[in-house]
Each structure stands twice: as structure tokens, then as C-alpha cells.
Amino acid sequence: SIDAARLLGRIRTLGEIGQDADGRLIRLAASDTEKLGRDRFVAWIEGAGLQVAVDRIGNIFGIWKPDSVTDNAPLMLGSHIDTVIGAGIYDGCYGTLSGLEVIETLRAEGLTPSRPIVVAAFTNEEGVRYAPDMMGSLVYAGGLDVDTALATIGTDGTILGDELERIGYAGEHQPGFPRPHAYIELHIEQGPVLEREGIRLGAVEHLQGISWQKVVITGDANHAGTTPISMRRDAGHAAARVVTFLRDRAQASNTPTVATVGCMRFEPDVINVIPSRATFTVDLRDPDEERLREEEAALATLLDRLSAEEQVGVSVERLARFEPVKFDQNIVRLIEEAARERGLACRRMTSGAGHDAQMIARIAPSAMIFVPSIGGISHNPKEYTDDEDLVAGANILLDVVRRLATE
Amino acid sequence: SIDAARLLGRIRTLGEIGQDADGRLIRLAASDTEKLGRDRFVAWIEGAGLQVAVDRIGNIFGIWKPDSVTDNAPLMLGSHIDTVIGAGIYDGCYGTLSGLEVIETLRAEGLTPSRPIVVAAFTNEEGVRYAPDMMGSLVYAGGLDVDTALATIGTDGTILGDELERIGYAGEHQPGFPRPHAYIELHIEQGPVLEREGIRLGAVEHLQGISWQKVVITGDANHAGTTPISMRRDAGHAAARVVTFLRDRAQASNTPTVATVGCMRFEPDVINVIPSRATFTVDLRDPDEERLREEEAALATLLDRLSAEEQVGVSVERLARFEPVKFDQNIVRLIEEAARERGLACRRMTSGAGHDAQMIARIAPSAMIFVPSIGGISHNPKEYTDDEDLVAGANILLDVVRRLATE
């Protein structure tokens, strides 16, 4: 089994890197604080005697390639170390550090793998600073050209490529080489299902589709006191109608569809001026691709109607679009087997969050292992998973890797 | 009559002070750019041979007190030179510069006034940086203690008193002395009424009530992909419900009630995080005090309902509250007479915007003169009034002042 104290200690150490004065964890992709997190991770990889490689999009790899190797296609484990704003300490880091932990454990065991085993920390999984999310793994999987990705402009006006150069993580390797034999990602669930059902482990067999759009509505600035309601072209009011529409629609449906408006900005943002511009994001998700398309179409129809009814301008930019993914049945079964052998309840499930595994699934058999999130809380400082569950998840990863590394 | 070229030239000169790189006019109260505007105005006052006085809240006075004076209570003209963000060049400056223009004209004419004539530029009329609006004139009228006002914290975290010190406009005079004999303010209408009716002048006999509140809604940050709709405490959605409620209610009513949400901020403002906090402003106005109270009560009821239905926290801060004002009938009649004598169509009307006259009306007979705003546009760079109308308005002010200065 893995070294529980070492794994838990590293999760806590990494969780302290990037906390601001108010104790909020903010380690946005390619930022100064994320550089500190990367440096720490690289130091651990090196300390474990693994080879370090960084590719052009900044993905970090810790490579164990012993002489026993007969097949060069690596078994890849991993996740990410970037975070949202006001994050918890487990999202991403748990999987990355468990990948390293599993490799160290197998080396100490004296395992003779038939293929390299690699732990990956993919760049910009959260997508908060640069869209789309899962960018590093998407580029790795060939779904986005690396030069296009490096030219992405962030919410803060920075360019990803410049920032990677600045923090010293613009590597030389061309992304996507080598193509993995298989990819397994361990992650906290971030949702309420496992805890509610009292089940310790999830064998993730699907991941829902994700649609991200940025909407800009333009109206006319005018005086809040003198402009009759009938003469207003209020961009803020039109934006609010989108927010309530999406929520009402998701609530009324009998489907797992979710819709979120997370970012919102009014301009000029002045108390006595009717907003001339509202800029906001729409995050739509559904496990069913057809239904996701219907949700997108319903939003487009609403925006057309608003444009007519409110006499506002509407422009839409697509920030991310990923279809639902079905993971590899063989790996899902290996996860279930490993759980059974350790006497832990396990259920098959769908992931509500996007993950790097969703991208790597395009080029290699992939699957995920979930552990419970207390209260289903994530992207929040209150994100929490019991130590016992963290250790159990890492041991299941260990068992599955041991199987796949020697086959 | 006034010197049209001098007045129009000054309006344009002042309108260029505070334009940013994009040509947006931003001269927020007690800011660096407003200091430049104040300095220009003071230079013109001094150039006209008037005495300059600045009071503790930063109100600037240009005083003409000839030897002929038999009554010390001055006739006061004025407005303000601070602006909103993305302002037009007329709001406030037109009245301030016309006040100076009228005094210069009367001096040149050789008028022998029986009382001092004073032009005032009141501090922070817009209320954009520091609430409440009309702060300088409110303090002058005794409606707000000067030390309390100076301690006001701005939307940018600054303290008004510190900023006035910094820009050199923390004067020594105690606000409110001298108490005016009468106050007249010339202003652009900022609304659509005069232009729509083809009338050149408004004799403003009422000013509607103003209620400003800042609302903070708190929910729970959580993951946009994993959190079922039924488990969300979405502060952004609750805020959007307030925006649509206020608009629907104002639209459905058969009253002149207006409601505006001009400022809106989501936190953490991240695409895949359910907003944990939404902070926004509510600007409610009505010419009828009882109806304004009903609107405030309806908002309070909605906020209570939201707190229960959406399981969010709600806190409300009052930023400004002014009752409707009835101006002095005698001055209103003088304005009508002056218009008649110059052969200009004039109508009595209500002001939709708040004005310094509304505050000074507490301590002296006051009224306002309006000229048309093209398209009813204000608080917008497109704010525009024809030169001919600007000149006509200033001449009416001249005629009324000539009457009141000698009575």
C-alpha cells in the first residue's frame, strides 16, 4: 500500500502554496503562485529519482522508465495543479500527488514494469484564466494546436505563452509524445453522490458534455432618473433575463442538465447609469450530447428574442465545447475489481466536472477513480475529503496501475 | 444678453478636462481629473474679478459683493463640475459656467445689485464615487454633518476628506454660511420631455424622490458542473431575480416610477463557480413619496422571499434617500415670465434627476431652468444640447437673476 503520511503531507504542503492574505487559495494557471506549486511538484519528482520533462504547453511529466521496459507506450497517471479562485486543496492536486505516490510505492516494492510509468500535471485544467479548460491535456491529445493555445488571451489580458515563458515552464518537448498505453486519473468527486449513498469509491465510466460561452449584451447608457422604462435599452436587465431563464429551464426539466452564470460585469458600473454593456459567461452541461445541443439552441433563441424585445446588441463567443465521453470499460472493471479486493463499496458513475482524462480519452484508453466530497462542495475553500478516503483512493489507483503496468 | 461665444467656449474647454485615452469623460468627485476641472473654474472666477471661497466639504464659491449691497443674503447660482464615468460635457458644467457667465454679464452691464451674487460648484453631486449624491449641497443645507460626509468611503476605497486634502480643495469655511436669499440652477433636462414636445425651456417646479440602496446577497460557491440545481445557493441568480422583478414591476405600473440596477458584481467571478456573492445597487425614483415608499417596501418583501426561496443571505445598506421636492412658485413664475418676454415656449415640469437645487431648497427658495437634451440622452458621451438652447437658457437665467438681485 501507499505511504499515507507522505501523500497526505504533500497534499497539505501544496495546499498552502498560493493562499492569499485572507487565506483564499488562488493558483491560477501559469501565475506566480502556480509556478511555486509547479516548482514544489518538480522537486518531489526529482527527489523520487524520476526524470522530469516539460512540453511546450507547460505540461510537466515525471517519468519512470526502468531497463525492464519492453513497450515504450507509458502508463500515464495525473491531473493538474492549477486552481480556481477561492479553491479547495484537493481538486487536481490529489490526483497528481497520488500518481507520484503510486510510482514511488511501486519502485520501492521492486516492481518490474513492462512499460514506463509517467505522472503528469497538465497545464490550465481549470480554464479560469485561459479558456478552454483542460487545455494542456487537450493540446497533448491533439485537439488544439499548441501555437493557438499559447496565443490564448486570459481574463486578465495576459498571453498564456508569455506567462509560461515568464514562470520558466515553456518546455521544449512537442506535446503528445509519447502516446500513452492507458491513462488513469484519481480525483475527488466534487459532487454529492458518493457521500449521499455512503459509497467510498466511484468508477467513473462517463463524463458529461461541457459548453462554455461568453455573451456580451450592448444597450445604451442613460440617466437612471430621467429615462422612462419604455425608452431603456438596458444591457444589465437583458443579462439578468438570461440568468433567470437558464435557471428556470434547468429547474423545470427532469434531466441532470445544469446551467451556471459564474462571471458577470456591467459597464460603466455606476449607480445612476443604465448599463450600456453586460458581459457574462454561460456554463451549460449535460451527460447527453443531444440535450446539450438543445440547451445551447434554447439559449440562442432567447438571445435572439432579447435582441428584438430589449433592442440590445448580442454577441456570443464560444470558449469551450466538449462532447460527453465514455471511458474505457476494461479500466472501469479493473477499478471495480480492485475495490472489491480491498472490501470497499464502489459504484459506476458520471463525472459532472471536466477532467484531463476526458481529453486523453481521445488518444488512449482512460478512466477515473472518484472519492467522496463532503457535502458535495468543491471550487470552495470548504472542499473536503476524509483522509481515509484519500488513502483508499490512492491504494485503488496503486492496484490498478500494478495490473496495467505489467500486462 | 450673455456672451454666447465665451460661455460655449468654456463649456467645451471644461469638457476636455478628464477625457481618458478612449475619449471617455471621467471627472469623479475629488479625483485628479476633477482637480484639473476645479482649477480651471477657479481661474475663470478669478479672471472675472470675483472673490473665491472654498468650504470644508470642497464646495467652491465665486462671490460678487459690490459696495451697493444692502442685504448680505446672496443670490446663489450654481451646479457641479464632477461627472459620472463616460459622461457628457453639459451635466453640471452648463449650470456652473452659466452662473459665472451671468455674473460677468451683469457686472459688465453695470448692474447695482442689492445683494451679493454667488456662483457655486458643489462637491460630489453625482454620487458615483461617494454616496449620497448631491453631497456638497446637502452638507451646505445642513442635511448631513460635514465630518460624517468627509469620512465617507468611496467605491474605490478612498476617504473623501483625504482626497479633498490631496487635491487641495479641503477649504476652511464652515459649510452653510451664508444662507442664500434664493438659489437658481440651470441644467440640461437629461430626459426626453422638452425635445419630444418641441419646447425650448422647462420651469422645473418639482423634483422626484430618490432612493439608493446597496444590496449584498450571499450564497455558496460550488462547482458549476457537479452541483445539482436543487442544491444550489446561487447569489448571482438571486440578484438577477431582483433585476427582473424591479423592471417588470416598473413596466407594469401606470406610474412614472423608475428602477435601475446600475452596478453589479459577482464573486468569485469565475466561469465554473456558482457565485457566492452578488453586490449590486438599486436606484428607485418616484415623484410621489408614498409610491416611492411602496416601491421600497416591495423590494424589501422580495428580498425576504428570496432569502427563504433561494436560501441566501441578504443585507441592505441605504446609500441615499431624498424625498420629492416642490420648488418655489415665485421663482418658477419668474422663469415663465422671462421665457415669455424672450418669446420662448416654456413648460412646467418635474425633474427626473437629482440636483443640488433639491438640497438648497431646504434652506432657501429655489427653482431650476431646463433646456432640451437631444434624444433624452445623459450620463453618456452622446449627451447633447443645441448651442442655441444653451444660450437661450443662460439668457433666461440672466433675466431671472437681474430681477431677483435688485428686489
Ligand SMILES: NC(=O)NCCC(=O)O
Ligand atoms: N475538475 C474540475 O474542477 N475541472 C475544472 C473544469 C470544469 O469546470 O469542470
Ligand SMILES: NC(=O)NCCC(=O)O
Ligand atoms: N443631474 C444629475 O445627473 N445628478 C446626479 C444625481 C442623480 O443620479 O440624479
